[in-house]
Structure formats: structure tokens, C-alpha cells
Amino acid sequence: MNISLSIIYLIATVTFVIGLKFLGHPETAKKGNLISAVGMILAIIGTLFLHDFEVPTINYILIGAALLIGTILGWVIAMKVAMTKMPELVSLFNGFGGGSALLIGLVEFSKSVGVVEKPSAAITSTILSAIVIGSITFTGSLVAWAKLNGSMKDLRLPKYNLINNIIFILLVAFSAYIVLMNTDSYLLIYVLLIASLIYGYLFVAPIGGADMPVVISLLNSLTGIAAAITGILYDNKVMLVGGILVGSAGLILTFVMCNAMNRSLKNVIFGAFGGDSVAAGAGSKVGGTIKKTTxxxxxxxxxxxxxxxxxxxxxxxxxxxxxxxxxxxxxxxxxxxxxxxxxxxxxxxxxxxxxxxxxxxxxxxxxxxxxxxxxxxxxxxxxxxxxxxxxxxxxxxxxxxxxxxxxxxxxxxxxxxxxxxxxxxxxxxxxxxxxxxxxxxxxxxxxxxxxxxxxxxxxxxxxx
Missing domain, CATH: 3.40.50.1220 (TPP-binding domain)
Structure with a gap:
């Protein structure tokens, strides 16, 4: 990496930290958002024009078109979204981040197919982590979006906690198997991908409405982790730091939300997100009379x-x-x-x-x-x-x-x-x-x- 790009990445990283600090208070939040956005623009420009490798002209055209389309769509959505729909938009953006991570993981895995010298176990583990975490974030966020806008109801399978926990353990075990076997089988990767997508759906589907703020915070943290993983894959420092900041901030916010909802993080991840507890308390009735006023x-x-x-x-x-x-x-x-x-x-x-x-x-x-x-x-x-x-x-x-x-x-x-x-x-x-x-x-x-x-x-x- 040349010195000019390193300096730009350093400046972008500083803007991320300052922006995140300003986001901690409503009075400075808008300024913090703008500062971070400027840093991201600098990082994108630096990556496109100050890299040390040859890029075909067609790639610049495709990247420019993608940036233009994304900018227009993002601007229109942000300007038109109602305040009541803001949580749904956040969930949707979380899903996009997860989807990007899983696609990057698939692309990086494809580079290892058919080569004589296989990637190290560390690289393979990183690729699989991007696929698994990105997939879980993608479908989980889409389910959260659907539940927030009322188009999807809670889904409660018998023993769903046990089912979810078993699937999670199997995902970890299957990923470890792929790493140990050092395989480049597309079949195994797509099985892992589909299983992760299913787990993401089952992970959020049983969640009761009262726990949704906790879920949004947790998915936001997972999006940051997925971004950090992609930063490792591309040896991109600013991507790594940005992902770490988002992931850690999301995790801190998750703890705050857990305290506000009287839940431990363990209960959020492996427990019953409020579905069973709502059912347990549904029988309690409140008596008395109400007094109307004008x-x-x-x-x-x-x-x-x-x-x-x-x-x-x-x-x-x-x-x-x-x-x-x-x-x-x-x-x-x-x-x-x-x-x-x-x-x-x-x-x-x-x-x-x-x-x-x-x-x-x-x-x-x-x-x-x-x-x-x-x-x-x-x-x-x-x-x-x-x-x-x-x-x-x-x-x-x-x-x-x-x-x-x-x-x-x-x-x-x-x-x-x-x-x-x-x-x-x-x-x-x-x-x-x-x-x-x-x-x-x-x-x-x-x-x-x-x-x-x-x-x-x-x-x-x-x-x-």
C-alpha cells in the first residue's frame, strides 16, 4: 500500500472515531454523521485511484455506475422515509451489509477453487465467518424488517430454542469440518450458506415485539463484525477499523438495551426473546375502572x-x-x-x-x-x-x-x-x-x- 493511500485511510479512520463520538449526543449527532460520511468518501476515492494494481477500465465504469445508483437510491429512500418507518430502514440497511459480506465471502472462496496452494486455515476460517455471519445478518434483518412493518407474525415452532441452538452448534461444527478438510467444494459451501440463511430466519422469527430494540442493536453489531471480516480478507485497514467500530458500538448498545429490557445477553442469544414469557404472562388480568377526560x-x-x-x-x-x-x-x-x-x-x-x-x-x-x-x-x-x-x-x-x-x-x-x-x-x-x-x-x-x-x-x- 502506498504512503498516500495509508494517509487517507488514517484520516478516514480518525473521522470515523470522531463521528462516532459525536453520535453519542443528539445535539452533535448530525455533525458526527456528516464527518463520518466525509471520511467514507475519502476512503472510497483513495481506494479507487491510489491502489498499487492494474484495474481494467470496464471495472471503473461498473463501480461508478454502482456508486451512482446506490447514491440515488439511498438519497431518495432517506428523504422519503417516515419517522415511524426508520426502524424498518435500519433493519433493511443492516441486511444489505450482511448480504455484502456473504457475497464477498463467496467471491473470495471461489479464488481458492482449483488452485494448487490452498489458503491457510486462518484465511479459510475468515472466509467462512464472512459467509455465516453475513447470511445470518441478511435473513435476520429481513425478518426484523418484515415484523416491524407488520407483514410477518411471530413464528414459534415446538422447542424452537432447542432447534435454534442445535442449528447454531451444527453451523460451527460444519464450518470447522470445512476448514480441517481444506476443501474447495462448492457443494459444502452452498450447504453452509443455505443453513446459515435458514438459521438467520429462525433466529429472529420467534422474537416478540417488545424485544425488537434489542434485536436491532444485535443485528447492527453483527453487521459491523461482518464488515470487519471483509476488511481482513482484503487487508483493508479502514474497512477493518470501521467494522470494529460499528460492531463494538452495536454490542455496547445491545448491552444498554438488554438492561433496559431486563435481559441478559446470554438470554438474548440463546433464550426466548420474550415469546414464551409473553405467553406465560398473558393470563394475568388488570381490573378496575378508567377515568376519561377532555x-x-x-x-x-x-x-x-x-x-x-x-x-x-x-x-x-x-x-x-x-x-x-x-x-x-x-x-x-x-x-x-x-x-x-x-x-x-x-x-x-x-x-x-x-x-x-x-x-x-x-x-x-x-x-x-x-x-x-x-x-x-x-x-x-x-x-x-x-x-x-x-x-x-x-x-x-x-x-x-x-x-x-x-x-x-x-x-x-x-x-x-x-x-x-x-x-x-x-x-x-x-x-x-x-x-x-x-x-x-x-x-x-x-x-x-x-x-x-x-x-x-x-x-x-x-x-x-
Missing amino acids: ASDAAVMMNYANKVVIVPGYGLAVAQAQHVIHELEELLTKKGVDVSYAIHPVAGRMPGHMNVLLAESNVDYDKLIEMDSINPQFTNTDVVLVVGANDVVNPAAHNDPSSPIYGMPILDVENAKHIIVNKRSMNAGYAGIENELFFNQKTSMLFGDAKDALTKLVAELKNM
Whole structure:
């Protein structure tokens, strides 16, 4: 590798690290994304024009066409995607990354077919790892995408945990056999490929909806690992470092999501992703009566409050009501009310979903308070407004050992003096269970579409 390309790779690597650092806070996330993108562009340009080997002109034409088509498609998709569809887009992009890794693995394996000097066991192991991890990420991400958009339901085979674990062990054993035999048989490779694709499907298919944030984080980590493996295959340092950064960041995020969902990583990988536990808790019923309220009554309650905490959820995103809720927040603030937002790590359909949603409506980042910091404040909160959130405020996580979410850290909104919950209906949340909070004596239910209900609430407050 020439010195100029090495310098460009070093600069690109630094931009990746800086960009990842900036992505850790909503206020600097956009800048971090742009910095990383510039680094990636530099790495691509350097790879194309500063390499030490001959490349046919037709290859440049094909690569240029692929870059152009990919750029146009990516731009159009990113501009048109709705905020509610962002988790699905992330899953789809994860799948593309995995698919690229498995194709690279197949190409590299084909180079070893028919040659006298076979690749070393280390190289063969790396190739097989790219194929297996890429295949699992590809089909697993596509299944996650289908489940997120509602086109696929949970699939629960009898003893599916046992089946999945056996297939995983067989995949490892079969890969080891191919390495030890030092074979260049296409048949064995395609058997491994098909088995990995099937495992990726079975790995994600039984997952309950409440665990999807954990799965997205884990698949993101696998995509990074697959990219790092391809970096090893091509001896490409920037590809290796980028993959390691994505893989490690995804794994750290997976641990954060595991803690937020009250799951260990061992349980995520080899356990029952919530499917069995949901079934076990499905029999528990919540009793009591609900108290309805109107936009007028809710406005009066909030108008005379000193402190109001807003809890956003997926229903807010579905209704595209982020701009209206920001207007509500500004109106209350002008009236002297202390307003903040309580952000649960898994509110919405993916990590950071609510942060991005509220940033879109220019909500002050200082008003977005994480769960551990906001929970002690609820006892001094006059009114909590829950908009479209369900499982992350369900007291069953504390009170009901039979509940599938028992032990999950939640926002302790039940400790506030008054609670207003906006929902379309009394239907269960993403975890498929009833919410004890709705029957709390301090809770008033404001039924209706989030955008419509909040618009009426703003109108009432303006008249006061």
C-alpha cells in the first residue's frame, strides 16, 4: 500500500472515531454523521485511484455506475422515509451489509477453487465467518424488517430454542469440518450458506415485539463484525477499523438495551426473546375502572401546574404529532410551567427513536431527560402527559411477577400527582399486555389520535 493511500485511510479512520463520538449526543449527532460520511468518501476515492494494481477500465465504469445508483437510491429512500418507518430502514440497511459480506465471502472462496496452494486455515476460517455471519445478518434483518412493518407474525415452532441452538452448534461444527478438510467444494459451501440463511430466519422469527430494540442493536453489531471480516480478507485497514467500530458500538448498545429490557445477553442469544414469557404472562388480568377526560379539563390541569413531564411514545410518531407537542411545550413554558420530556431507552421501535423524533421538531436537547435522571423527579411533578407510550410506563414491571415485562426498568410516572394518558383506545401495547397505569386513580384517559388530541389541547390552553 502506498504512503498516500495509508494517509487517507488514517484520516478516514480518525473521522470515523470522531463521528462516532459525536453520535453519542443528539445535539452533535448530525455533525458526527456528516464527518463520518466525509471520511467514507475519502476512503472510497483513495481506494479507487491510489491502489498499487492494474484495474481494467470496464471495472471503473461498473463501480461508478454502482456508486451512482446506490447514491440515488439511498438519497431518495432517506428523504422519503417516515419517522415511524426508520426502524424498518435500519433493519433493511443492516441486511444489505450482511448480504455484502456473504457475497464477498463467496467471491473470495471461489479464488481458492482449483488452485494448487490452498489458503491457510486462518484465511479459510475468515472466509467462512464472512459467509455465516453475513447470511445470518441478511435473513435476520429481513425478518426484523418484515415484523416491524407488520407483514410477518411471530413464528414459534415446538422447542424452537432447542432447534435454534442445535442449528447454531451444527453451523460451527460444519464450518470447522470445512476448514480441517481444506476443501474447495462448492457443494459444502452452498450447504453452509443455505443453513446459515435458514438459521438467520429462525433466529429472529420467534422474537416478540417488545424485544425488537434489542434485536436491532444485535443485528447492527453483527453487521459491523461482518464488515470487519471483509476488511481482513482484503487487508483493508479502514474497512477493518470501521467494522470494529460499528460492531463494538452495536454490542455496547445491545448491552444498554438488554438492561433496559431486563435481559441478559446470554438470554438474548440463546433464550426466548420474550415469546414464551409473553405467553406465560398473558393470563394475568388488570381490573378496575378508567377515568376519561377532555382536552378542556386536561388543559386546565396543565395550565395551573408548576411542573409538567411529557412522556413520548410510538403513538406520537405514528400520528406525526412531534411538532404539535413542541408547540404545547412552548405554550406551557410561556405560562411559567417547567416542562421536560422523559425518554425511556426503548421508547418507540429502536434505540434513540424518540430523541430523533423530537429533534425533528427542534425541541431543546436539554429538555430531553433520560430515565434514570427523570425518575426521581416524578414525585415532585404535578402533571405527567403520556402520549402514545404504553409498556415503558406500565407499573406491572414492578408489581406483577407473572408479567412478561416484570423487572424491566420503566418510567415511574405513577409517582406523579396527576397523570394524563393519550391513546387511541384501550388496546394493549407492543408487549401485548394490559397497562395497570390506566386504572390508577390518579390517571385520566384522553382518547383520540395524538395529533388531534394535542391540537385541541393547545387550542384550549391558548384561550386561557
